[in-house]
Each structure stands twice: as structure tokens, then as C-alpha cells.
Amino acid sequence: MALSSELVLDASNISVQFGGLLAVNDVSFNIPKKSVVSLIGPNGAGKTTFFNVLTGLYKPSEGKVMFGDREITDLPPHKIASIGLARTFQNIRLFGLMTAEENLLVAMHSHLKSGITSTILRTPRQRKEEKEALDSAREILDFVGIGKWASEYARNLSYGDQRRLEVARALALKPEILLLDEPTAGMNPQESSVFVDFVHRVRDARDVAILLIEHDMSVVMSVSERITVLDRGEKIAEGSPEEIRSNQRVIEAYLGKAASEGRGK
Amino acid sequence: MMATRAARKAKKATRRPASHRTWALGYLAVATVIFVVYQYALPWEGLPLPIYDFLQLWLPPTSINEALVYVICALGLNVVVGYAGLLDLGYVAFWAIGGYCAGWFMSNFFEQWNFHGLSSVASTEPGLHINFWLVLVIGGAVCAFFGVVIGAPTLRLKSDYLALVTLGFGEIIPQIFFNGEDINGFNLSNGTKGITRLDPIPTGVKDLGPFDFGSKFVIFVLLAALMVFISLQLRRGRLGRAWLAIREDELAASMMGVPLMRTKLASYAVGAVAGGIGGVAFATHVDGVYAERFNFSISIFLLAMVVLGGMGNVWGVILGAFILSWINSTGLPALGDTFNTQFGTDIDFPSFTFLLFGLVLILMILFKREGLIPESRLRMVLHEGDADEEMKPAHEEEK
Numbered sequence: 001m002a003l004s005s006e007l008v009l010d011a012s013n014i015s016v017q018f019g020g021l022l023a024v025n026d027v028s029f030n031i032p033k034k035s036v037v038s039l040i041g042p043n044g045a046g047k048t049t050f051f052n053v054l055t056g057l058y059k060p061s062e063g064k065v066m067f068g069d070r071e072i073t074d075l076p077p078h079k080i081a082s083i084g085l086a087r088t089f090q091n092i093r094l095f096g097l098m099t100a101e102e103n104l105l106v107a108m109h110s111h112l113k114s115g116i117t118s119t120i121l122r123t124p125r126q127r128k129e130e131k132e133a134l135d136s137a138r139e140i141l142d143f144v145g146i147g148k149w150a151s152e153y154a155r156n157l158s159y160g161d162q163r164r165l166e167v168a169r170a171l172a173l174k175p176e177i178l179l180l181d182e183p184t185a186g187m188n189p190q191e192s193s194v195f196v197d198f199v200h201r202v203r204d205a206r207d208v209a210i211l212l213i214e215h216d217m218s219v220v221m222s223v224s225e226r227i228t229v230l231d232r233g234e235k236i237a238e239g240s241p242e243e244i245r246s247n248q249r250v251i252e253a254y255l256g257k258a259a260s261e262g263r264g265k
Numbered sequence: 266m267m268a269t270r271a272a273r274k275a276k277k278a279t280r281r282p283a284s285h286r287t288w289a290l291g292y293l294a295v296a297t298v299i300f301v302v303y304q305y306a307l308p309w310e311g312l313p314l315p316i317y318d319f320l321q322l323w324l325p326p327t328s329i330n331e332a333l334v335y336v337i338c339a340l341g342l343n344v345v346v347g348y349a350g351l352l353d354l355g356y357v358a359f360w361a362i363g364g365y366c367a368g369w370f371m372s373n374f375f376e377q378w379n380f381h382g383l384s385s386v387a388s389t390e391p392g393l394h395i396n397f398w399l400v401l402v403i404g405g406a407v408c409a410f411f412g413v414v415i416g417a418p419t420l421r422l423k424s425d426y427l428a429l430v431t432l433g434f435g436e437i438i439p440q441i442f443f444n445g446e447d448i449n450g451f452n453l454s455n456g457t458k459g460i461t462r463l464d465p466i467p468t469g470v471k472d473l474g475p476f477d478f479g480s481k482f483v484i485f486v487l488l489a490a491l492m493v494f495i496s497l498q499l500r501r502g503r504l505g506r507a508w509l510a511i512r513e514d515e516l517a518a519s520m521m522g523v524p525l526m527r528t529k530l531a532s533y534a535v536g537a538v539a540g541g542i543g544g545v546a547f548a549t550h551v552d553g554v555y556a557e558r559f560n561f562s563i564s565i566f567l568l569a570m571v572v573l574g575g576m577g578n579v580w581g582v583i584l585g586a587f588i589l590s591w592i593n594s595t596g597l598p599a600l601g602d603t604f605n606t607q608f609g610t611d612i613d614f615p616s617f618t619f620l621l622f623g624l625v626l627i628l629m630i631l632f633k634r635e636g637l638i639p640e641s642r643l644r645m646v647l648h649e650g651d652a653d654e655e656m657k658p659a660h661e662e663e664k
Binding site: 055057076077078079081082086087089093094095096097098102105106107109110111112114116119120121122126130153155169170172173 | 494495498499502503504505506507509510513514516517518519520521522523524525531535642643645646
């Protein structure tokens with residue numbers, strides 16, 4: 001077990017109740033600094049619910065989430081985002097009618113300081129701040145490889161480039177943790193394998209820890225240093241890809257579901 | 266192919282500020298022409314009588330000034346509706362508050378008090394007399410304050426509910442003024458009688474009374490220009506981007522660190538300031554404040570101006586406000602007079618105002634949803650039909 005000082009995020013004993021449904025039951029989960037960890041599980045396992053607790057969209061009925069030394073359980077989503085927890089969306093949610101670089105500038109909102117008056121007057125400080133933000137946005141776009149589309153509207157980008165732009169937008173928040181919600185959804189195997197390299201490159205160059213929610217097992221197995229498996233709201237296993245691959249409960253959870261689906265058809 | 270498209274887009278992006286400059290120059294040019302015509306040509310003896318009559322019938326100076334007041338307010342509403350995408354059906358509240366600021370601080374109404382703030386009115390006059398330019402600031406500030414007070418509980422609601430609650434506030438505030446003749450013995454608004462005879466506008470050269478249309482025209486043109494300037498500057502800054510992001514996808518915006526409440530409140534407050542300035546301007550234009558003028562139809566009227574002109578595009582909004590205001594104040598009555606004298610009929614044309622506006626709105630929604638001078642971004646969505654599947658707010662939950 002890693003020392004707590006090395007953890008960038010530590011969620012302990014999280015439970016989420018929706019009416020009579022216990023969507024997440026007493027799950028503890030942490031993210032070590034600069035690691036790549038994954039959260040997997042069959043459909044309905046509570047992955048996204050848990051994810052939404054981390055980003056502040058849901059408040060857990062029990063448990064608490066620590067970000068470094070700071071408790072973030074009750075912080076609103078925009079606060080959590082601005083102190084360093086950035087996410088992407090399973091079904092891309094870019095600001096389609098804004099250019100790629102504007103998308104990034106929106107994410108920098110909380111780091112910029114200009115108020116109404118200084119924006120109207122275009123004070124030297126405001127202009128300097130805007131220029132620096134724009135430079136930084138272009139740098140991030142170049143980093144993820146879509147620099148040439150900087151002034152293209154987000155909705156005009158290809159699917160793969162939109163995925164990249166989502167990551168770029170999250171990076172613009174200067175996060176310590178990057179949460180990727182099914183980032184390879186809709187990608188073909190080649191694109192997925194390029195993505196695995198991309199994740200490691202992001203982690204190394206940007207000093208972030210990465211949490212993936214992912215369905216594609218080949219991606220999960222090749223990208224993660226640690227995998228946590230949820231089933232019906234409970235944590236049933238946690239360990240290295242090798243450990244998870246041979247874990248009996250994990251196999252049951254997945255094969256059981258596959259078998260019942262087979263009968264259904 | 267993508268490359269050429271991107272190149273074209275990039276060119277367009279660099280051209281955008283220049284096009285605003287062109288529009289601004291056009292605006293000032295038109296304003297100058299109007300000013301010269303009305304200030305010098307109209308009073309000129311040599312002007313052929315038919316031209317004089319034509320202008321007086323179809324474009325009297327009062328109608329231009331009234332239109333400008335609508336322009337100022339519509340520009341404010343545009344910040345709320347066009348930029349931040351919040352449907353506000355109670356904007357008339359700010360117009361009323363601004364109007365009463367002028368009524369309170371620029372007349373003999375509060376006889377019990379006597380205060381003169383840089384006013385050109387004789388100091389023997391009772392009541393609060395504050396310089397028009399200061400009252401503009403006060404009206405804007407008071408409205409910004411009320412914008413925040415009204416907005417704080419209201420803006421937590423989404424779309425339809427927000428519209429309903431703003432509609433409620435748009436009714437409540439004018440009603441307070443309407444019935445404010447005797448609040449525990451205190452006369453707040455003089456009720457239905459309203460507050461009349463406002464102080465003239467001091468300009469340093471001469472004091473402008475209610476009939477100085479030409480000079481007030483200049484003042485209103487400059488106030489509208491100020492609102493355009495503020496809108497464009499904000500739009501291209503940190504706050505404007507956040508507004509656009511909220512308009513597109515609230516959840517994604519909050520997940521990217523944009524505080525929803527504060528950002529929406531900022532748009533509401535900026536819009537309210539314009540409403541306040543417009544209210545003060547309107548009060549000086551009609552030389553008084555009358556509670557029954559601040560009714561719900563004004564809110565709808567302003568919204569129609571923004572939609573007709575092109576939500577989010579200041580130049581479109583100016584055009585929309587001018588057209589609708591002109592139809593309302595001059596176009597229809599003048600058409601009615603001409604028609605009735607021509608054919609000996611007795612049709613009450615102005616009573617068809619709202620029929621006509623309804624028709625205009627329906628036609629706009631059917632054929633030109635993005636407005637007369639559309640914002641480039643909106644035009645893109647509205648003309649692509651169903652190619653924007655992925656733009657719809659998607660369902661977040663696992664099934």
C-alpha cells in the first residue's frame with residue numbers, strides 16, 4: 001500500500017444511495033501520484049456514479065474524498081475542477097460552436113483573473129493575461145497533436161480529433177488528476193493502441209495522475225498500473241493487470257454477465 | 266479539403282474584428298447623417314414642404330429617439346439572452362427601476378427632501394436634483410444591484426422555469442411602482458399619476474429640455490454605442506467565453522471550472538445595467554415616469570427585437586430594435602393615417618401591432634431563425650439540420 005503522502009486522491013468508504021438503490025456500496029479508492037489507474041466493471045457496476053462523486057456532481061451519502069490534504073466531498077464541481085481534477089466525457093461534450101482554442105480558454109477560466117471592468121477597459125494586465133492564456137492553449141493543442149485546428153470550430157473536427165480536444169481541454173485546467181471516461185469509445189483497434197501511448201505521454205509530460213473508466217479490456221490491460229473492479233456497486237478486486245486477469249471473482253462478474261446475455265439472445 | 270476549409274475559417278477569424286469596425290463606422294455614419302438632416306435640413310426654410318411633411322409623418326425625431334432607447338435596452342437583453350442563453354421574460358423590471366431612478370433623483374417629487382448634486386436646477390427647488398450623468402450611473406448601479414438580488418434565487422432554475430420566474434419578477438416590480446402611492450404613508454412612486462417634469466440634462470453648454478431632440482439624439486446614440494462597446498469587449502474576454510460555454514453546455518462548463526451562478530449573475534447584472542441606463546434615458550425622453558407603461562409587453566417586445574435582429578449579434582440587435590420600435594411608434598400609425606385618408610376607411614392600424622409582431626416572429630422562426638444579421642456561430646447550427654447529433658446534451662448515466 002502506498003504511503004498517504006504519495007496519494008493525490010483518496011476516497012474512503014464511499015456509498016451512494018439513490019432512493020432504495022445502493023449504487024455504490026462502501027468503496028475505498030485512491031490514486032497515487034503520477035500513476036495510471038483504471039476503474040472497470042460490467043454495465044451498471046456503479047463506475048460512472050463513483051466517477052461523478054469524485055468530480056462533485058453527486059454527493060456521497062457516506063464517506064469522504066480527499067484531494068491531497070484537502071477534503072473535496074462537499075465542494076461544487078467547478079471548485080473541484082479548478083483545484084486540479086479535470087475530466088473528459090464518455091459522449092464528447094465539447095463546446096461545439098467555439099473554436100478549439102476557445103474551448104481551452106474556457107477551461108482556463110478559473111485560473112484567469114480579469115473581471116468585468118478590466119475586460120471592458122482592456123487593461124495591460126488583462127491583455128497580457130489573455131495573450132499568455134492563448135499561448136498556453138496553443139501549446140497544449142500542439143502537444144495533443146491538433147495545433148493546426150486551433151481556430152477551427154470544435155464541431156467541425158473529426159471524431160478522433162474531438163477526443164484529443166477533450167483531453168486538451170481537460171489539460172488546460174492544469175490538473176493533478178485527469179479523469180478519462182471511456183476515452184476509446186468509438187475508436188477502432190489501431191486508434192486505441194495509439195491512445196495507450198498517448199496516455200503515457202500525457203502522464204509523463206504533464207505530471208498528472210490518470211484515472212480511466214474503460215470497457216476495452218486490451219486498452220485497460222496495457223495502459224494501467226493498477227486496476228480496480230466494481231460489480232453491483234461493490235469493489236470486488238484491485239491489483240495489477242496480471243492479478244486482475246486471473247482473479248476468479250472478476251472472471252465470474254464478466255463471464256456471468258456474458259453468459260446471461262448469451263441466453264437472452 | 267479540410268485544410269482549405271480551415272484556412273477559410275482562419276481567414277474569417279482574423280477578419281472578424283475588422284468587420285465589427287466596419288459596422289461601427291457604419292453606425293456612426295448613419296447617426297451623423299440623421300443628426301445633420303434633422304438638426305439642419307429639417308428646420309431649414311428652403312426645404313420643400315413635401316419632404317418636410319414626409320419626414321414628419323414617417324420618421325419624426327421622437328420616434329428615432331424612442332427607438333434608440335429600445336436599442337440600449339435590447340443590447341442589454343442581448344447579453345442575457347444572446348450571449349449567456351438565459352431566457353429572461355421580465356426585463357421590463359430593470360427598465361422600470363431605471364426610469365424611477367430618474368424620477369426620484371431628477372425631479373421635485375420628493376418634496377420632503379432637498380438635495381442638489383451637481384445639478385443645473387436652481388437650488389431653491391425642493392426635491393432631489395442630481396446631475397443626469399450621475400443618475401445614469403446611479404440607475405445602472407441600482408439595476409445591477411437588483412439584477413443580482415433577483416438573479417441569485419432565480420438563476421438556479423433551468424430554461425423554462427427561469428423564464429417563468431423572471432416573468433414573475435417582471436410583473437412584481439412594475440406592480441410595486443403601480444401601487445406604490447402609499448406604502449405605510451410613504452409615497453414611493455406616485456402610483457398611476459406617475460412622476461412628471463424631470464430636470465433638464467446639463468451638458469455644460471446648455472440644458473436640454475424635453476424638446477431638444479437633436480442633442481438628446483446624440484446622447485442616446487453615444488449611450489447605445491457605449492453598450493455596443495461593452496458588449497463586444499466582454500464578449501471577447503474571459504467572461505464572454507464562459508457565457509458562450511454555458512449557452513452551449515452548462516454541465517461541461519461547470520466541469521471545466523466555470524462557476525455557473527457567478528457567471529450567469531454577471532450576465533444578468535450587465536444586462537440590468539443597460540436596462541437601467543435605458544430606463545433613465547426613456548424617462549428623460551418622455552419627461553416623466555408612468556407606471557402603466559412598464560408592462561409585460563415591453564419584455565416581449567424587447568425579446569422580439571433581439572430575436573428578429575439576431576441573437577448574440579449587437580448590430581443585428583440594433584437593427585431589430587430600430588425596426589420594431591419604429592413600426593410600433595410610427596410605422597403603423599402613419600400607414601393607418603395614409604390608408605384611411607386615401608380610401609376613406611376607419612381602420613385602427615395601431616391595434617394590429619401585436620398581430621403584426623406575431624406574424625413577424627412566426628415568419629422569422631420559419632425562414633430566418635438566426636435573425637436579420639445573425640451571429641456567425643448560430644447561423645452554423647441553424648443551417649445544418651440534423652448533422653449535429655453529437656451536439657445534443659448527451660445522457661450521462663450508465664443504463
